[in-house]
Amino acid sequence: MEKFLAQYMPPDYSAHGHELDRLNAIVHWLMLILFVAWGAYFLFVLFRFSAKRNGKASYGGMKSHFSTYAEAGVAIIEVILLVGFSIPLWSRWTTKPGAEQNPIELKLVAEQFAWNIHYPGKDGVFGRADASFVTSTNPLGLDPNDPKGKDDIATLNHLHLEVNRPVIIHLTSKDVIHSFFLPVMRVKQDAIPGQDVAIHFTPIRTTNGDKWEIACAQLCGLGHYRMRGQFEVQTKEEFAKWLASNAPENPSTPAPNPVPAASPATPAEAQPGGGPAHT
Numbered sequence: 333m334e335k336f337l338a339q340y341m342p343p344d345y346s347a348h349g350h351e352l353d354r355l356n357a358i359v360h361w362l363m364l365i366l367f368v369a370w371g372a373y374f375l376f377v378l379f380r381f382s383a384k385r386n387g388k389a390s391y392g393g394m395k396s397h398f399s400t401y402a403e404a405g406v407a408i409i410e411v412i413l414l415v416g417f418s419i420p421l422w423s424r425w426t427t428k429p430g431a432e433q434n435p436i437e438l439k440l441v442a443e444q445f446a447w448n449i450h451y452p453g454k455d456g457v458f459g460r461a462d463a464s465f466v467t468s469t470n471p472l473g474l475d476p477n478d479p480k481g482k483d484d485i486a487t488l489n490h491l492h493l494e495v496n497r498p499v500i501i502h503l504t505s506k507d508v509i510h511s512f513f514l515p516v517m518r519v520k521q522d523a524i525p526g527q528d529v530a531i532h533f534t535p536i537r538t539t540n541g542d543k544w545e546i547a548c549a550q551l552c553g554l555g556h557y558r559m560r561g562q563f564e565v566q567t568k569e570e571f572a573k574w575l576a577s578n579a580p581e582n583p584s585t586p587a588p589n590p591v592p593a594a595s596p597a598t599p600a601e602a603q604p605g606g607g608p609a610h611t
């Protein structure tokens with residue numbers, strides 16, 4: 333099943349992706365079994381209780397205690413699923429990689445209709461950002477007077493990651509709910525205004541210069557279709573080079589995106605209020 337489904341899936345570059353693909357296959361098996369079993373039961377009932385065989389309806393109902401046992405069985409299985417599987421997986425998902433794993437930590441601010449990506453720069457500390465500093469050339473609202481922000485790197489729709497190095501992304505949104513979707517990383521998470529939602533994953537293969545899509549998986553307005561970015565996974569050396577080439581040289585203000593935007597969104601269009609929102 334997993335191999336069959338894999339033909340229709342995007343490639344997988346993440347450490348956890350194969351587990352999701354396997355779960356996907358298990359759910360397909362389960363649905364197939366349920367479909368066949370319920371279909372067979374339906375045919376059996378049609379035959380067994382047809383009017384021809386049963387001239388007179390019975391109003392007595394079932395006499396055995398089977399349904400009580402079946403319901404208790406379902407409750408026990410659900411407790412096992414919740415305590416044995418869901419809670420441990422939830423805990424794994426919400427536990428961020430520790431400092432010993434040297435994760436890349438970055439912020440991602442979604443807006444209609446673009447992805448603003450904020451790297452903390454050499455010092456590893458994010459500069460202060462505030463809504464009052466937001467302009468068309470400073471979409472993240474970085475404080476130009478904050479020394480910690482001088483070396484910060486801001487890109488528009490361009491996400492670069494390092495192979496085998498965990499990444500923690502703090503997701504938020506300026507306007508409506510967007511959904512950050514990296515199909516080849518098997519990552520999808522809503523970006524919600526006013527919330528900092530941290531997700532983490534580890535790329536395990538470089539994309540070898542190929543650029544893959546960052547999609548918005550939540551219908552977020554008229555420009556939703558063009559809310560896409562590009563991301564690539566690079567080797568340690570390539571990634572360090574990319575960071576160095578994008579770091580502001582004589583930083584007086586945080587560098588706006590030096591890389592051409594992947595989507596046709598212009599800064600004017602990308603501003604909140606650039607188009608009517610359809611929710």
Ligand SMILES: [Cu+2]
Pocket residue numbers: 443445509510511548549550551552556559
């Ligand atoms: Cu969106």
